[in-house]
Amino acid sequence: MSFGFSVGDFITVIELANKIRKEFVDAPSQFRAISDDQIITETKRGVDQLNQNQDDQERNIILDWVTTIDHASQQSDFINRRQAGTGQWLIDSEEYQAWVQTSKRTLFCPGIPGAGKTILTAITIDDLTMRFQSGxxxxxxxxxxxxxxxxxxxxxxxxxxxxxxLSQERTSLPDSVKALYKKHKDKRTRPSFDEISRTFQSVVAMFSKVFIVIDALDECQTTDGCRTRLLTEIFLAQAKSRVNVFATSRFMPEVMEKFEGSITLEIRASEEDVRRYLDGYMFRLPGFVSRSTDLQEEIKTGIVLVVKGMFLLAQLHLDSLIGKRSAKAIRTAIAKLPTGANVYDCAYDDAIDRIEGQLQDQEELAKQVLSWITCAKRPLTTLELQHALAIEVGDYELDEENLPQLEDMVSVCAGLVTIDEKSGIVRLVHYTTQEYFERTQRRWFSKAEKRLLSK
Incomplete structure (x- = not known):
């Protein structure tokens, strides 16, 4: 029986004890008792450290077995995109304060596409983490x-x-999680949904209060009743324990009916937040803009008037001004900013026009990048996309000299592509961008799509 220790572990402790004893072998007799006490203390410390290392290793193995899916990297990416001061209206709202200060409450925050729901979710998680970091x-x-x-x-x-x-927030791993792992590890099987549910409910009950935050329920798949099953389990935990739920979604009846009776607060980009965002990114415009505070104010006022609560639209409109060569050109563009039901399509059409106005190689690269991201069955990392773009028809191996640069891949796409720094995922700037290209890809990507299919 090894008790979880290897031969090497015991050798390490023995060597430590011998080292201490050797240092005291010639000590006066009055110090030998101290020597023996120190040996015992140091040996115990060594064993305790080995125990801790063993526990940490086992803990990480079990947690990774539960799932390797990591939402923390997304949280880091989203909160880093926040413009300082934006979203504070949500934290200061009566609805949020009532939710965070009581128990067993649900705060449902629906919003139109591009209103800033995901960034506000990140702000909520950040606020909860800071507020209860010592709890x-x-x-x-x-x-x-x-x-x-x-x-x-x-x-x-x-x-x-x-x-x-929730398990990794406990000082020691919950016994129910260890038991679940032990039951399946030797058989190399995965736990059923019911087993995960029972373990989840038991871990939730260990806390005095739990906050569960879910962004974009409208994007949660409905196959096999996924969204319904997930919400049922969360609301069951809320009924049994002190659980608070925060959720965002587009205005979808099948989602909204799940939150009847909840505190509801619509998410819209406030005028103040839009102005803060534009202030923070005004440096991206040509130099003559930064030298004219009047022109900057015209830009902010013009964009605020047309975005009508859509944060994403403010971003797209600002991007549309990057290539303008004069104050007159910027004022003309602002006067023509689209409004109405098809405002996103108009903004994306304008972005494609800018892409097609580039040099041929830049246009081709942009359309290949957008094609790959739109048609991929899963999110692509920057390296995966670079490799996909580098391989040409007839190639049998990767030519590293043909790898496009990341900054070029992003810059040629007129603000429609972004890279999540923490996860290394390259993606379209928003769900509405994906929807736009799925509707119109034959129109824009005919050549790029042929090349993609030939690879």
């Missing part, structure tokens, strides 16, 4: 639903992610 008995877990991650975002995977996040 070891407060659990916080969150999910970012994503239409591009359908394969990994099944009900059991999503619930397992919540289970993992």
């Amino acid at each position: 070891a008995d407060i659990g916080i877990a969150y999910l970012y639903c994503n239409f591009r991650r359908q394969d990994e975002q099944k009900a059991d995977n999503l619930l397992a992610s919540l289970l993992k996040q």
